[in-house]
Amino acid sequence: MIFMKILLKNCRYILTQNKNRDILENQSILIEENKISKISKSIKGNFDEIIDCSKKLVMPGLINCHTHVAMTLMRGIADDMNLEDFLKKTFRLDKEMDKDKVKKGAEIGIIEMIKSGTTCFQDLYYYEDVVAEVAEKFGMRAVLAWAVLDKEYTTQKGEPLKNAIKFSKSIKSELIKPAFGLQGVYVCSKETFEKSKKYANEKKLLLHMHLSETRKEVEEHIKKTGKSPTKWLYEIGFLSENLSAAHCVWLTDEEIKMLNEKNVSVVHCPSSNLKLASGCMPWKEMKKFGVNISLGTDGCASNNNLDMFEEMHISALIHKYASMDARVANAQEILDSATIFGAKALKINSGSVEEGKLADLITLDISDLRWFPLNKNTLISHIVYSINSSCVIDSIINGKIIMRERKILK
């Protein structure tokens, strides 16, 4: 891989998302190899590429912590129906997915994500080897969690856990982290959870899963085991800081405390949860107990796009309503979830614009009137509440320019 020396020159604003959440004005960013090496008023030297950012805002690329990227092929085909009908329809279509379809879906989805400001995503699906190839081709960073579930429930050929292990061994890439994606307690036995965790721990792999998405899931697990999914996972020892759990809609305070105690990151997917009428993740309570909340779009069958700017906007709105308190889920918290907290969930050295961090950055055009009035105090508000992803102009991932002036280079 050939790395370059890139200068982001005279950035009008840099939204650092560092510890102090500093916003810098009129500074330049030097990218060397795959990292941010310097941020300063004046940087001199020779550069392979110079991007004039005097009319742009530079910020960390967004991190989409839960999707099924191949499902872009199912966009708009299962709307406005209850979960049972939705699952029937998507399960039928899932069965028809082959490597060619996964490739096409991944291409569409990855282009969509790059264009809407995402620089890293976590995927839960099968044929992740194909998704890995596509991500590599476009230069996209990804955590690819091969779907693991009991053999009797799967549409995969072969045994899911074995497939996942085989996949994890095959990946040798700076951009791709393999992971195990436990489908959910409704299709995974205790043994499947335990085996997955054991292997993941040995090989230092991340774990991902669907958790407490619907009331039905929780009620049926209580009927089956006497315990809620979270409590059951806590007791079998599956919860850990290497796990990110998507949805987490139906949780009690006690369960939220368990997630926090075990340093599990949750992945909030508001569009999908609202659209399927699953419910609303208890944001206020999670914040109260200190849980790390990241953000995800879920797949296109239930969202129906992969746009993290929309996900930020919808998150900020829904929790005010759900809590009947307009102070809940403020703009800074929301931005944190889409950047630095996402990086924490996926154990990636990104999510902020700081020296030493991976160079996963996007630039935004700030000339549109939806940025008016524009000043340091309104920037984050406009990102969360006003603009849309069409403002994303350039994308740099792992020190390489992936999109320039809205043109994807690969």
Next chain:
Amino acid sequence: MIFMKILLKNCRYILTQNKNRDILENQSILIEENKISKISKSIKGNFDEIIDCSKKLVMPGLINCHTHVAMTLMRGIADDMNLEDFLKKTFRLDKEMDKDKVKKGAEIGIIEMIKSGTTCFQDLYYYEDVVAEVAEKFGMRAVLAWAVLDKEYTTQKGEPLKNAIKFSKSIKSELIKPAFGLQGVYVCSKETFEKSKKYANEKKLLLHMHLSETRKEVEEHIKKTGKSPTKWLYEIGFLSENLSAAHCVWLTDEEIKMLNEKNVSVVHCPSSNLKLASGCMPWKEMKKFGVNISLGTDGCASNNNLDMFEEMHISALIHKYASMDARVANAQEILDSATIFGAKALKINSGSVEEGKLADLITLDISDLRWFPLNKNTLISHIVYSINSSCVIDSIINGKIIMRERKILK
């Protein structure tokens, strides 16, 4: 005013929003004077302008039935705070508004609306004479409701109702309809409501108002009068088909029936209601009783943009959650609210692409991958759930091209 003969040639799709909600393929649209004169496979003749629509979708322009356009100046300055603090802050800033500021705010807001596909809006504010000038300049259609409230509560110079009457007399325009905008039961006496209605009826003017936006408004009116705002307005005879009422969050079934009996149109403003934690309009119940639901963005202090595509998306999501039923607020219903039902609320002969209707149309670029998979069955889904307003390419209002290839011509 000079009208032209415009041909929208070979439209890939026409989303008519006619009675049958037909979607036409590969047909052309002839615009003569300010109306749609013909829709057909082949239209021959001489035209002043031809727009190639072979790679575009043509649909009715969106109708934003409630905003305070000058408040674009207050975007991002009162976020994440409860209503009391929000009102304190915006009231203070409202007092500082003069004609120059209203002009600037209206310019920004109208440009934003054109770029995001709105071809008609209803405004509630003062200095509507200034807003009218700006709307005329850009060629935007508008219903401008001068804010009417009791003298002791207003920041206006002079008596609000007299100002509103004076304004209504001054308007002689095809594009602008003057109206009276009753601020709300908390600042308008019975006499103010009655006088406004009497004058409006005589002069055939529309009435607009804020209604039951917050729980507090309802509770205080019950304390003051023994009746809820809607019941009180019903009994004093203010409700009629000429009234559109914004928000309507806190309503009982009985009140919804009253609105329907009197053919009042409601204007749903989901972003604003969620962001201020006001609540969620009872969509399912309104549909059950047959109320005409239109859609609005509200002002930029509480939204914080004027993008009707976002308003559609958010509406479609929130009512599924609020009703715990994913079938509620389906994509077609949502699109109806933003087009044909908005036209009904504002008594304007638009909202659909049909021969004889006003030529208020937009074209959308359908090449973006967020339209994939693209066919007649997925179009409306993609408009509501997937794409964003950056797809809007051309805008025609009252038979004139207002925006072409995203460039506003005025």
